[in-house]
Amino acid sequence: MSQNLVEKIAQKYAVGLDDSFEVHSGDYLSIKPAYVMTHDNTGAVIPKFRSIGAKKLANPRQVVNALDHNVQDKSEKNLEKYKRIEEFSKSMGADFYPAGRGIGHQIMCEEGYAWPGTMVVASDSHSNMYGGLGCLGTPIVRTDAAAIWATGRTWWQVPPVAKVELNGKLKPGVTGKDVIIALCGFFNHDEVLNHAIEFSGEGIKYLSVDERLTIANMTTEWGALAGIFPVDDITFSWLKKREEYIAQRGLQGVNSDIDGNGMHPRVNLKRIEALEKETIKADADAYYAKELKLDLSTVEPYVSGPNTVKVMSTVSELKDKRVKIDKAYLVSCVNSRLEDISEAARIVKGRKVAEGVKFYIAAASSEVQLEAEKKGDWQALIEAGAIALPPGCGPCIGLGTGLLEDGEIGISATNRNFKGRMGSPTAQAYLASPAVVAASAISGCIDLPFNGDSVKLSGTIRENTQKVNQTGEIKIISGFPEALTGELIFCHQDNMNTDGIYPGKYTYIDDFTAEQQASVVMENYDPEFTKVVSKGDILVGGFNFGTGSSREQAATALKYRGISLVIAGSFNETYKRNALNNGFLLIESPELVKDLKEKFGSTKLTVKTGIIATLDFRKSELKAGDKTYKFSPVGAAAQELIVTGGLEEWVKKNL
Numbered sequence: 001m002s003q004n005l006v007e008k009i010a011q012k013y014a015v016g017l018d019d020s021f022e023v024h025s026g027d028y029l030s031i032k033p034a035y036v037m038t039h040d041n042t043g044a045v046i047p048k049f050r051s052i053g054a055k056k057l058a059n060p061r062q063v064v065n066a067l068d069h070n071v072q073d074k075s076e077k078n079l080e081k082y083k084r085i086e087e088f089s090k091s092m093g094a095d096f097y098p099a100g101r102g103i104g105h106q107i108m109c110e111e112g113y114a115w116p117g118t119m120v121v122a123s124d125s126h127s128n129m130y131g132g133l134g135c136l137g138t139p140i141v142r143t144d145a146a147a148i149w150a151t152g153r154t155w156w157q158v159p160p161v162a163k164v165e166l167n168g169k170l171k172p173g174v175t176g177k178d179v180i181i182a183l184c185g186f187f188n189h190d191e192v193l194n195h196a197i198e199f200s201g202e203g204i205k206y207l208s209v210d211e212r213l214t215i216a217n218m219t220t221e222w223g224a225l226a227g228i229f230p231v232d233d234i235t236f237s238w239l240k241k242r243e244e245y246i247a248q249r250g251l252q253g254v255n256s257d258i259d260g261n262g263m264h265p266r267v268n269l270k271r272i273e274a275l276e277k278e279t280i281k282a283d284a285d286a287y288y289a290k291e292l293k294l295d296l297s298t299v300e301p302y303v304s305g306p307n308t309v310k311v312m313s314t315v316s317e318l319k320d321k322r323v324k325i326d327k328a329y330l331v332s333c334v335n336s337r338l339e340d341i342s343e344a345a346r347i348v349k350g351r352k353v354a355e356g357v358k359f360y361i362a363a364a365s366s367e368v369q370l371e372a373e374k375k376g377d378w379q380a381l382i383e384a385g386a387i388a389l390p391p392g393c394g395p396c397i398g399l400g401t402g403l404l405e406d407g408e409i410g411i412s413a414t415n416r417n418f419k420g421r422m423g424s425p426t427a428q429a430y431l432a433s434p435a436v437v438a439a440s441a442i443s444g445c446i447d448l449p450f451n452g453d454s455v456k457l458s459g460t461i462r463e464n465t466q467k468v469n470q471t472g473e474i475k476i477i478s479g480f481p482e483a484l485t486g487e488l489i490f491c492h493q494d495n496m497n498t499d500g501i502y503p504g505k506y507t508y509i510d511d512f513t514a515e516q517q518a519s520v521v522m523e524n525y526d527p528e529f530t531k532v533v534s535k536g537d538i539l540v541g542g543f544n545f546g547t548g549s550s551r552e553q554a555a556t557a558l559k560y561r562g563i564s565l566v567i568a569g570s571f572n573e574t575y576k577r578n579a580l581n582n583g584f585l586l587i588e589s590p591e592l593v594k595d596l597k598e599k600f601g602s603t604k605l606t607v608k609t610g611i612i613a614t615l616d617f618r619k620s621e622l623k624a625g626d627k628t629y630k631f632s633p634v635g636a637a638a639q640e641l642i643v644t645g646g647l648e649e650w651v652k653k654n655l
Contacts, residue, residue: 001022001024001287002283002284002285002286002287003022003023003024003282003283003286004161004163004198004282004283004286004287004288005136005198005228005230005280005281005282005286006025006136006158006159006161006196006198006226006228007023007024007025007158007161007286008023008280008281008282009117009118009119009136009280010023010027010029010031010119010136010156010158011023012117012118012119012280013031013032013033013034013118013119014029014030014031015030015031015032015153016030016636016637017029023158024158024287025158025159025160025161025287025289025632026157026158026160026632026633027157027158027632027633027635028155028156028157028633028634028635028636028637028638029155029156029157029158029635029637030153030154030155030636030637030640031119031153031154031155031156032152032153033062033118033119033120033121033148033154034062034113034115034118034119034120035062035063035064035108035113035114035118035120035121036062036063036064036120036121036122036123036140036145036148036149037064037065037066037104037105037108037113037120037121037122037123037124037127038063038064038065038066038122038123038124038142038145039065039066039067039068039069039104039122039123039124040067040068040069040070040081040085041069041123041124041142042065042067042085042088042089043081043084043085044142045123045142045145045146045149046084046085046088048142048143048145048146048648049146049149049150051648052146052147052150052648052651052652052655053652053655054146054149054150054651054655056092057092057093057094057149057150058148058149058150058151058152059152060092060093060094060095061095062148062152063089063092063094063095063148063149064094064095064096064097064104064107064108064113065085065089065094065095065096065097066096066097066101066102066103066104066107066108067082067085067086067097067098067099067101068099068101068102068103068104068107068392068393069392069393069397069399070393070399070400071099071100071390071391071392071393071394071400072389072390072392072394072399072400072401073399073400082098082099086098092149095254096254097254099390099392100366100390100391100392101365101366101391102363102364102365102366102367102368102391102392103332103333103336103364103365103391103392103393104122104124105122105124105126105127105129105130105217105333106333106336106337106364106365106368107365108120108122108130109129109130109132109133109213110242110365110367111253111254111266111267112242112253112264112265112266112267112271113266114129114130114133114135114137115133115135115266115271115275116133116134116135116231116235116239116275116279117134117135117231117275117279117280118135118136119135119136119137119138120135120136120137121137121138121139121140121144121148121154122137122139122140123139123140123141123142123144123145124139125139125220126139126217126220126333126334126415127139128216128217128218128219128220128224128225128226128227129213129216129217129333129334130216131197131199131212131216131219131226131227131228131229132209132210132211132212132213132214132215132216132217132229133209133212133213133229133235133238134228134229134230134231134235135228136196136226136228137216137226137228138156138196138225138226139220139225140154140577141550141574141577141578141581143581143647143648144577144581144647146648146651147647147648147650147651150651150655151651151654151655153654154647155580155637155638155641155647157576157632157638158196159194159195159196159225159226159573160194160195160196160289160290161195161196161197161198161287161288161289162191162192162195162196162197162198162224162288162289162290162291162292163197163198163199163200163288163290163291163292164183164192164197164198164199164200164201164292164293164294165199165200165201165291165292165293165294166179166199166200166201166203166204166207166294166296167201167202167203167293167294167295167296168203168295168296168297168298169203169206169296169297170203170206170207170296170297170299171297171299171300172450173301173435173449173450174296174299174300174301175211175214175301175343175433175434175435176207176208176210176211176212176214176215177211177214177218177334177335177413177431177432177433177434178299178300178301178302178433179207179211179215179294179296179299180214180215180217180218180219180221180222181218181302181303181304181309181312181431181432181433182294182299182302182312182457182459183215183222183292183294183459184218184221184222184304184309184310184312185302185304185309185310185311185312186294186312186457186459187222187292187459187461188309188310188311190223190544191290191292191461192219192222192223192224192290192292193223193224193544193570194223194224194225194544194570194571194572194573195223195224195225195289195290196224196225196226196227196228197219197222197224197226197227197228198228198230198282198288199212199215199216199227199228199229199230200230200282201293203296204229204230204232204234205232205233205234206296207229207234208234208238208339209234209235209238210337210338210339210340211339212229212234213334213337214334214335215227215229216228216229217333217334217415218309218334218415220415221309221415221416222309225573230281230282231275231279231280231281236272236275236276239267239272239275240272242267243264243267243268243269243272246264246267247264251264252264252265253265253266253267287464288464289463289464290461290462290463290464291461291462291464292459292460292461292462293459293460293461294457294458294459295457295458295459297455298455298456298457298458299457300314300315300316300454300455301314301315301316301432301433301435301436301448301449302314302315302432303315303318303411303430303431303432303436303446304417304430304431304432305417305428305429305430305431306409306417306428306429306430307417307418307419307428307429308417308418309416309417309431314454315432315436315446315447315448316448316454317454318446319445319446319447319448321446322445323409323430323445323446324409324444324445325357325409325410325411325440325441325444325445325446326356326357326358326404326405326408326409326410327357327358327359327360327402327404327408327409327410327411328353328357328358328359328360328410328411328412328437328438328440328441329359329360329361329395329396329402329410329411329412329413329414329422329437330344330359330360330361330362330381330386330413330434330437330438331360331361331362331389331393331394331395331396331412331413331414332362332364332393332396332412332413332414332415333364333393333415334413334414334415335413335414335415335433335434336361336362336363336364336368336413337364337368338368338371338372338375338377340413340434341361341363341368341372341377341378341381341434342372342375342377343433343434343435343438344361344377344381344413344434344435344437344438345372345375345376345377345378345380345381345438347435347438347439347442347449348380348381348384348386348438348441348442349380349384351384351442352384352385352442353384353385353386353441353442354441354442354443354444355444356444357441357444358387358402359381359384359385359386359387359438359441360386360387360389360394360395360401360402361378361381361386361387361388361389362388362389362390362391362392362394363378363391364391365391366391368391369391384441384442386441387401387402389401389402395412395414395422395423396412396414396415396416396421396422397421397422398420398421398422398423403422403423403424404422404423404424404427404429405423405424405427406424406426406427407424407426407427408423408424408427408428409427409428409429409430410422410423410427410428410429410430411429411430411431411432411436411437411440411441411446412429412430412431412432412437413431413432413433413434413437414431415431416431417429417430417431430446432446435449436448436449473618473619474617474618474619474620474633474634474635475636476617476618476639477636477639477640477643478643479643480617480639480642480643481617482616482617482618483614483615483616483617483618484538484564484565484614484615484617485612485613485614485615486536486537486538486564486612486613487534487536487537487538487608487609487610487611487612487613488537488538488540488567488596488609488611488612488613488624489532489533489537489538489539489540489563489606489607489608489609490540490596490600490606490607490609491522491525491526491529491539491540491541491542491605491606491607492542492596492597492600492601492602492605492607493525493541493542493602493605494542494543494544494569495542495543495544495547496525496541496542496544496545496546496547497546497547497548497549498546498547498548498549498550498551498554498575499524499548499549500522500524500525501521501522501524501525501546501554501557501558502517502520502521502551502553502554502557503520503523503524504549504551506520506553507549507551507553512553514556514560515560517553517556517557517560517561518530518557518560518561518562520557521557521558521560521561522558522606525605526605526606528605528606529605529606530561532606532608533561533562533563533606533608534562535561535562536562536564537562537563537564538563538564538565538566538567538613539558539563539565539566539567540566540567540568540592540593540596541566541567541568541569541593542568542569542593542597543568543569543570543590543593544569544570544571544572545566545568545569545570545571545572545575546568546571546572546574546575546576546578546579547572547575548572550574550578551578552578552581552582554575554578555575555578555579555582555584556582556584558584559582559583559584564585565584565585565586565587565615566579566584566585566586566587567586567587567588567589567592567593567622568586568587568588568589568593569588569589569590569593569594570588570590571586571588580638580641580642580646580647581641581646581647581648582645582646582647583641583642583644583645583646583649584642585634585638585642587615587622587631587634588631588632589622589629589631591629592622592624592629595627596609611624611625612624615631617634620632620633620634
């Protein structure tokens with residue numbers, strides 16, 4: 001069979017597969033990513049790493065620690081935390097980047113960790129950004145990071161893959177940020193939720209790497225688990241310029257001395273030449289779950305929000321409404337690179353920030369700021385009245401100086417505008433390109449840096465027939481059941497959130513026992529739930545089951561209640577990771593969910609269906625009543641997690 005780009009890269013980084021096994025969407029894999037990055041949350045991963053009995057990193061060259069989130073906090077407590085992380089990182093021989101070097105994701109690109117055609121993970125949702133360089137970047141949770149530190153490996157289920165075809169060419173003044181705002185606002189009904197996205201089309205040749213990084217970064221907000229561009233001439237041109245920049249300045253990179261050849265250990269001509277000879281590409285007839293198209297020539301400057309990326313307006317619309325702003329931001333990993341700063345500087349040069357407006361700027365890295373200073377762009381922004389913050393995160397995640405206060409309106413070249421994220425929950429946050437942010441800071445209202453004609457956005461979507469990867473019978477490892485039988489308990493709710501499954505008021509009661517967790521499970525959704533279910537039942541939920549916070553108890557509480565497994569139309573990816581990391585199995589069967597919705601409706605929150613279902617894991621078949629459903633194979637990687645009782649126990653076993 002043919003493979004798309006995501007499947008090919010996953011195949012390359014999977015371990016323990018039979019020689020004949022071909023990776024496709026739905027497969028559970030044991031993966032050994034090229035790199036794993038953690039930032040300030042390194043401090044939370046360290047105790048997990050130690051609790052599983054690990055004493056050293058499986059591969060110090062695989063591990064990157066970068067301090068970037070709370071860099072403005074100079075309190076004794078935070079400085080002590082940073083010191084502990086640095087001491088641990090250096091004692092283990094990991095690659096370490098201190099506060100002030102920049103945002104971890106930008107460092108991963110500048111320093112060649114996010115290399116085209118490789119797989120790189122990070123314990124941060126915006127690791128999607130690496131896809132701008134043709135690197136399969138995807139987020140993991142902290143337990144995964146500890147597992148990779150200890151063994152070099154974790155698990156991954158290959159998501160469904162959507163192809164997004166970008167055709168045409170952007171009009172002058174329209175940017176990559178406008179493209180991703182358009183995608184989030186136009187296809188705003190979870191069309192790509194929990195998918196990986198491959199960008200294609202003749203329009204991508206007009207997008208710079210900086211624009212691609214911006215688009216890939218915000219595929220996270222679009223709901224995707226990854227967003228990757230093909231490796232092409234634009235990519236190679238960027239790599240060669242990057243290598244030249246590094247060579248001219250004698251930048252050898254962290255731990256470069258281990259090679260002893262004077263070259264940067266990752267960004268060098270030898271590596272670029274090898275990539276040119278063997279570039280991974282999707283097969284021409286590869287399967288995609290969905291195919292979306294967007295005409296770039298119909299994209300114009302947009303604003304996202306307020307407080308959601310699913311709502312967008314043209315800047316010209318809001319300009320006419322004279323939407324007054326209090327704060328403007330050119331910060332974060334999505335839009336603080338050199339191109340962005342130069343564009344903003346061009347607009348503000350010789351002008352002043354409007355009275356009553358505060359305009360905050362922070363470069364994505366110390367290197368970006370240095371180059372912006374050399375070009376005079378940084379000074380142009382400062383002279384206009386911008387307030388400089390250190391390279392790193394900050395207002396974007398509600399930390400440090402410049403947060404939105406009660407009732408204020410902000411426009412930001414960041415990636416998230418969730419209510420309350422950038423400060424007060426009564427404030428309003430809009431997202432836009434650096435050009436629009438700069439123009440708005442100058443005028444005091446949401447404004448357009450140029451006059452343009454409004455054009456109706458043109459985009460289409462096609463959903464292809466769902467394909468379950470079925471390559472014969474699955475091998476069953478010792479201890480994993482070949483089949484499982486139980487009564488179906490149906491909870492119809494789509495977007496079942498973790499608060500509904502496990503109330504937040506219990507989350508931080510550290511001594512809450514397994515029995516107590518079991519007694520309150522689904523309490524907020526249906527107080528009658530625990531009275532209806534019996535040990536050994538199979539819970540069937542709706543679509544996007546487990547959305548919301550990342551609390552692990554939303555998975556463990558169902559397990560402790562005796563639920564054998566959960567079947568849903570689809571799962572929130574973080575919930576899926578938490579479940580399997582705790583040895584609790586999940587199966588996706590959208591057809592079964594649709595059939596139960598049709599049969600039982602939505603009048604009752606929890607239905608004891610009387611249907612006895614049997615799951616045959618060897619054949620990947622689910623029999624319920626008189627109907628048989630196929631599901632994606634539960635491969636050896638997932639089976640091992642169930643048998644050992646979760647990822648931490650699996651790590652202990654494999655140390």
